[in-house]
Amino acid sequence: MAKTVAEIANSLGAEVVGDASQLISGVASLAQAQADYISFIDAPERAKAAIASAAGCLIVPIGVTSDSKTLIQAKNPKLAFARTVELFQDKKPLIAGVHPSAVIGVGVSLDEGVRIGPCAVIEDEACIGAGTDVGPGVYVGEKCVLGTGCVLHPNVVLYPGVTIGDRVTVHAGAVLGSDGFGYVVDDGVFHKFPQIGRLEVGDDVEIGANTTVDRGALDATVIRQGVKLDNLVQIGHNVSVGEHSILSAQVGVAGSAIIERDVILAGQVGVADHVTIGRGARVGAQAGVFAGKKIRPEQVVGGTPARPLNEWKTQHATASRLPKWKAELEAVKTRIAELEAKVRELPSTKI
Numbered sequence: 001m002a003k004t005v006a007e008i009a010n011s012l013g014a015e016v017v018g019d020a021s022q023l024i025s026g027v028a029s030l031a032q033a034q035a036d037y038i039s040f041i042d043a044p045e046r047a048k049a050a051i052a053s054a055a056g057c058l059i060v061p062i063g064v065t066s067d068s069k070t071l072i073q074a075k076n077p078k079l080a081f082a083r084t085v086e087l088f089q090d091k092k093p094l095i096a097g098v099h100p101s102a103v104i105g106v107g108v109s110l111d112e113g114v115r116i117g118p119c120a121v122i123e124d125e126a127c128i129g130a131g132t133d134v135g136p137g138v139y140v141g142e143k144c145v146l147g148t149g150c151v152l153h154p155n156v157v158l159y160p161g162v163t164i165g166d167r168v169t170v171h172a173g174a175v176l177g178s179d180g181f182g183y184v185v186d187d188g189v190f191h192k193f194p195q196i197g198r199l200e201v202g203d204d205v206e207i208g209a210n211t212t213v214d215r216g217a218l219d220a221t222v223i224r225q226g227v228k229l230d231n232l233v234q235i236g237h238n239v240s241v242g243e244h245s246i247l248s249a250q251v252g253v254a255g256s257a258i259i260e261r262d263v264i265l266a267g268q269v270g271v272a273d274h275v276t277i278g279r280g281a282r283v284g285a286q287a288g289v290f291a292g293k294k295i296r297p298e299q300v301v302g303g304t305p306a307r308p309l310n311e312w313k314t315q316h317a318t319a320s321r322l323p324k325w326k327a328e329l330e331a332v333k334t335r336i337a338e339l340e341a342k343v344r345e346l347p348s349t350k351i
Contacts, residue, residue, distance in 0.1 A: 001025060001088060005057050008038065009072045011087060012080045014059070018070030024057055027085050038072075040081035059084065094133055111148070129166065141177070147203065159215065165203035165225070173210040176201070180214040180221075180237025180255060193217060195237060202226070208233060208249070217255070224261070242279065260297070270304075284309060 006020035025036045033039040033055035040059035041050045047064045057070045059077045074080035098104060098116040105124035110116070114128050117136040122128070126140050129148035134140065138152045141160035149167045152158075156170045159177030170176065182193035197216025202224045207213070208231035215221055216238045223235070226244040234252045235241065242261030247253070251265045254273040262280045265271070269283045272291035277283065281295045284302030295301055303312035 001090070002036075003087065005038075005070055005072065008057075008084055008087065012059075012072065012074060012083055014072045014074040014080060015062075016070070016072055017065060018057075020070075022056060022070050027081070027088050028055070030055060038081075038084060040077045040084075042078045094131065105142070117154075123160065135172075153209075159199075162199045162201070162215070164201045165205065167204050168201055169206045171207060171209040171211075171231070174207050175212045176207070177215045178212060180217050182217050182237060182255070197221065197237065199223075202243070205229075211235075214239075214255075230267075236273070248285075254291075282309075284312075 002023045002025045004020065005016055005022045005024060008024060009016045009020070023036060024038045028034070028037045028039055030039045030050055030053045033053060035054055035056045037055055038057040038059065039050070039053065039055040041047060042061065044061055044064055047060060050058055051066045051069050057072065059072045059074050059080050061077055062073045062075060064071065064073065072080070094113065094115055096113045096115050099118045099120070101118045102116045102120045102122070104116070104122050105126065107125040108122050109127040111128065111130035113131040114134070116122065116134045117138065119136055120134050120138045122140045123142040125142060126144045128134065128146045129150065131148055132146050132150040134152050135154045135156070137155040139157045141158050141162065143161050144158045145163045147164055147166035147168065150164060151169045153170065153172040155173050157175045162177040177199040179195040182195060183190040184193050195215055195217050197218050198220040199213060199215045200220050200222050204226045205223055207229045210231055211229050211233040213221060213223065213235040214237040219238060221235065221237055222240045224241060224243045227241050228246045230247060230249040232250050233247050236253055236255040236257070238256045239253050241247070241259045242263060244261055245259055245263040247265045248267040250268045253259065253271040256273055257271050257275045259277045260279040263277050265283045266285040268286045270288045271277070272289060274292050275289050277289065277295040278297035278299065280298045282300040283289065283295065283306060287302050287306045288304030289295065289306045293306070295306065300309045301307055301312070302309045303316065
């Protein structure tokens with residue numbers, strides 16, 4: 001597994017400063033790296049401490065230099081380090097074929113290099129693209145379409161008609177295409193509104209463990225190219241999530257919300273129905289975006305209801321001082337009452 005610094009740099013398209021022939025046997029954090037390991041920093045101000053570490057080689061921002069340590073200069077050091085980690089991963093080759101315990105329906109299309117794991121179920125007329133890995137216990141519903149190079153980890157469930165693009169990763173226990181939460185009330189009784197729409201997932205999407213994405217009620221729920229959904233995320237029916245957006249753990253998005261591209265929703269954000277979150281917006285952890293609200297493009301918001309971050313911080317800081325101010329107010333009221341009592345005790349003066 002050992003590689004020279006030159007081999008690593010060439011794979012990254014990056015520049016070596018120092019001994020390009022040095023052998024590297026693994027990757028590690030700065031705190032754990034040894035003399036034959038490579039690590040990284042993503043800010044020049046961390047260079048002094050990093051160069052003093054035991055790491056044999058560092059991936060650093062362009063412009064960082066050292067007389068004592070071999071460096072690889074990269075435009076995006078963190079991305080370059082991620083690619084380096086992949087170089088040192090011992091990946092098992094995908095062995096194509098259908099496990100004897102798998103159940104394959106009628107009219108199923110399996111392209112070249114597909115693996116179907118133990119106890120997987122592929123329903124009628126499903127289409128699975130070349131090189132896709134369907135793990136143990138996965139259920140692929142009728143007429144689902146999966147692109148090339150996808151990975152479905154154990155016990156993933158795809159309801160009928162779900163469409164998935166190329167190079168999509170779905171982690172264990174995720175459920176895609178389940179019914180949306182739609183009901184009609186009549187005389188206090190909830191009647192189910194049929195959920196007959198679709199779920200469309202674009203290329204290069206990653207969906208976390210135990211995440212659920214509902215199908216559309218009549219039209220489609222759409223998860224666009226490059227979206228990353230963390231574990232335990234809930235996406236309601238008819239939601240649109242724009243390209244390269246990131247939704248962190250325990251985010252919940254209600255029906256018909258529109259999340260434009262490059263949006264980041266931090267952990268436990270709640271998005272109500274018919275909300276629009278503009279391109280490049282950021283929503284802080286545990287914020288609540290109320291129904292019908294529009295978050296402007298590039299806006300950074302926090303709190304419940306969500307509002308501009310600096311405004312929310314000021315209000316939060318103010319609220320935290322309320323107990324102190326209440327005590328001071330009570331002391332002032334007590335003092336005023338004492339002074340008023342003394343005034344009443346003064347002898348009256350006739351004019």
